[in-house]
Amino acid sequence: xxxxxxxxxDFFLEMKKGDASREVPPLAKLLLQQKQQKLPVxxxxxxxxxxxxxxxxxxxxSLQPSKVVDARLLIxxxxxxxxxxxxMTWETPTDKLLTNF
Amino acid sequence: xxxxxxxxxxxxxxxFWARQCCRFQPDLAEDVLQTAYLKVLEKRALFHGKxxxxxxxxxxxxxxxxxxxxxxxxxVSKHLGIDGIQLSxxxxxxxxxxxxxxxxxxxxxxxxxxxxxxxxxxxxxxVEKAAxxxxxxxxxxxxxxxxxxxxxxxxxxxxxxxxxx
Numbered sequence: 001x002x003x004x005x006x007x008x009x010d011f012f013l014e015m016k017k018g019d020a021s022r023e024v025p026p027l028a029k030l031l032l033q034q035k036q037q038k039l040p041v042x043x044x045x046x047x048x049x050x051x052x053x054x055x056x057x058x059x060x061x062s063l064q065p066s067k068v069v070d071a072r073l074l075i076x077x078x079x080x081x082x083x084x085x086x087x088m089t090w091e092t093p094t095d096k097l098l099t100n101f
Numbered sequence: 102x103x104x105x106x107x108x109x110x111x112x113x114x115x116x117f118w119a120r121q122c123c124r125f126q127p128d129l130a131e132d133v134l135q136t137a138y139l140k141v142l143e144k145r146a147l148f149h150g151k152x153x154x155x156x157x158x159x160x161x162x163x164x165x166x167x168x169x170x171x172x173x174x175x176x177v178s179k180h181l182g183i184d185g186i187q188l189s190x191x192x193x194x195x196x197x198x199x200x201x202x203x204x205x206x207x208x209x210x211x212x213x214x215x216x217x218x219x220x221x222x223x224x225x226x227x228v229e230k231a232a233x234x235x236x237x238x239x240x241x242x243x244x245x246x247x248x249x250x251x252x253x254x255x256x257x258x259x260x261x262x263x264x265x266x
Contacts, residue, residue: 008250011257012222015203019117027112030135031142 104141107154114224118159121219122166125204129169137165152233159224159234163216206256214249217242 108115119137120130137158140146146161148154207215213235220231232242 005250007257008218008222008253011203011206011253012218015207016223018203024113024116025131025134027109027138030131030138033135 104148108138108141108158111155111158114155115158115162118219118224119162119166121207121223122163122216123170124208129166129173133162133166133169136169137162140165152230156226156230156233159220160236163234206253206260209256210249210252211245213237213245214252217246218249218253221246 102110115137116130116134119134120127123129123133137146140161141148141158148157151157207219210218216235217228217231220226220234221228226234228242228246229239231246232239235242
């Protein structure tokens with residue numbers, strides 16, 4: 001006499017028989033594909049954007065006037081200001097009072 | 102025995118389980134199995150020896166399949182604009198092909214019921230082991246198991262009647 005679960009056992013047994021003829025991808029093939037997996041697309045895009053920004057930044061900096069020249073001009077201007085400054089020759093109105101007669 | 106050797110021992114069963122977790126989509130199953138093996142070999146999934154290696158490996162494969170199916174579901178939804186699409190719906194067109202198509206009949210069962218029946222009847226596990234794979238309580242597993250058996254029996258009977266006519 002068939003038990004209650006025999007129909008289900010038969011069902012899965014037949015299913016197994018059908019699967020027996022199916023091709024199973026070899027383990028080595030799966031593991032090899034893992035090693036060969038490429039970088040994710042987002043990583044490639046991010047790296048490309050970084051490179052473009054870096055190169056663009058360098059190019060932009062090359063277009064800017066040199067800051068060394070600016071500094072020299074600043075020093076020169078400063079020194080001329082110092083030379084012409086009235087502060088160097090300025091005297092207080094009561095300075096004469098300090099003079100010993 | 103090394104992890105690689107253990108994977109070799111269980112590879113065939115693992116392949117069929119991955120395929121079943123992916124609702125019999127071979128391409129997705131291959132991706133799932135690759136990812137699961139990578140988790141195991143890179144020790145992102147650790148075997149602590151609490152259960153058998155096969156039970157643990159099946160659990161890793163199942164959760165990997167769930168993660169990848171979720172990702173695929175979002176992808177499909179984005180492109181087709183369909184909300185709530187399920188993996189089973191993707192393969193529903195296969196149902197009409199063959200009245201006694203085992204895979205189509207399994208696909209007509211709710212996910213957990215299908216998984217439990219496959220683990221018990223196809224992979225020869227006890228309900229307790231199947232519950233470990235699914236990381237669910239034995240009580241919940243038994244409920245899914247009983248409902249699944251009832252539903253599948255109805256489907257088999259309907260299919261047999263259809264064939265008889």
